[in-house]
Amino acid sequence: MTGGELRVEVRDLTKRFGDVIAVDGLGFAVEPGRITGFLGPNGAGKTTTMRMMIGHIAPTSGSVTIGGKRYHELANPSSTVGAVFDAASFHPDHSARAHLRVYAAMGGHPDERVDELLALLDLTGVAHRRTRGFSTGMRQRLNLATALLGDPRVLLLDEPTNGLDPAGTARLRSFLRDLAGEGRTVLVSSHVLGEIQQVVDDVVVIRQGRLVAAGPLAELSGPAPAILVRSPDADALAQALSRNPPAGFTPRLERVDPEQLRVWGLNAAQVADLAAAHRVRVHGLTTERPDLERLFLDLTGSAR
Structure with a gap:
C-alpha cells in the first residue's frame, strides 16, 4: 500500500x-x-x-x-x-x-x-x-x-x-x-x-x-436512493415531472400524502430545477439514504 x-x-x-x-x-x-x-x-x-x-x-x-x-x-x-x-x-x-x-x-x-x-x-x-x-x-x-x-x-x-x-x-x-x-x-x-x-x-x-x-x-441496499419532495403544489409538480422530465430520464413517482412525492430516477438538483422552471413551490427536498435497517433485518432474519 x-x-x-x-x-x-x-x-x-x-x-x-x-x-x-x-x-x-x-x-x-x-x-x-x-x-x-x-x-x-x-x-x-x-x-x-x-x-x-x-x-x-x-x-x-x-x-x-x-x-x-x-x-x-x-x-x-x-x-x-x-x-x-x-x-x-x-x-x-x-x-x-x-x-x-x-x-x-x-x-x-x-x-x-x-x-x-x-x-x-x-x-x-x-x-x-x-x-x-x-x-x-x-x-x-x-x-x-x-x-x-x-x-x-x-x-x-x-x-x-x-x-x-x-x-x-x-x-x-x-x-x-x-x-x-x-x-x-x-x-x-x-x-x-x-x-x-x-x-x-x-x-x-x-x-x-x-x-x-x-x-x-x-450496492447492497439495492436501487438508487429516492428524492422525497414536499410541495403544496404536489399535483402540479407530479404533472411536470411526468410530462417534462430532463432529456434521457424517466422518473418514477409515488404519492406519499397530499403534499409529498417520492421520486426515483432523478437527483435533488434535477427535481428542484424542473420545479423552478414550472414555477412550482417546493418546501423541502430530502435524499433518502439506503435503508440499512431493512437490509440488516432481511440479511440476518431478525424480522422473523
Whole structure:
C-alpha cells in the first residue's frame, strides 16, 4: 500500500469455545480510506472477531493480516492499530491525563501527544479528574484518545457511540470521516443502525459467526436512493415531472400524502430545477439514504 494505507484482511477465521462456534470460517476485507460498518445481532461474533484482530483472543484457525502482517508481527502495534472496546476500563484513581501518559509511555509515544488528544476529544477540562467519576460518554472519549496515541493508520471501534449524547455522536461521525479522508482504515461495529448508516461506506454483516453479506452500502441496499419532495403544489409538480422530465430520464413517482412525492430516477438538483422552471413551490427536498435497517433485518432474519 502507498501513503501508509493498510488493508485489513480476514481469511477463513474460526473461533471455538468448547462446543460453541463463535466465529465460523469468516472472511472479508476492510479497505483504507473507507469506513466499514461491522453489523450483526447480539452474539453474532463481532467483538470476538475484532479481539482476534489484535491478538486478545487466539483464533482456532484462519488469520487476520494488517497491511499483510499479523498483529504480533507489527514492529510497533499501537502506532499501526488503535482499538476501542466497549468494556475497556481505567484505573479508578488515575486522572484522564495520567491514564494517557501511562499508555503513551508504554507505547513509546511522545508525552505532548497526550495534551493534543485531550484537546481533540474535548477532555482538557476534565483531564485532572479521576476516571472513577467519568460518565459513559467521557469514558468512550478517553477510550478513543487512548487508541489514537500512536496516530494509527487502522482503527477498530466496538460500539463507539455507546453513552454519547447526540452532539457527541455527531462529532464522532465527523471525526471518523476526517480520519478516513486521510487514508486510514476504519472498522466500526454497532447495533445503532441509524448512526452507522450516516457514516459508513461499506458494510460487513454476520450472523451466528458466519458472513452474510459484504460490500459497499449503496450496492447492497439495492436501487438508487429516492428524492422525497414536499410541495403544496404536489399535483402540479407530479404533472411536470411526468410530462417534462430532463432529456434521457424517466422518473418514477409515488404519492406519499397530499403534499409529498417520492421520486426515483432523478437527483435533488434535477427535481428542484424542473420545479423552478414550472414555477412550482417546493418546501423541502430530502435524499433518502439506503435503508440499512431493512437490509440488516432481511440479511440476518431478525424480522422473523
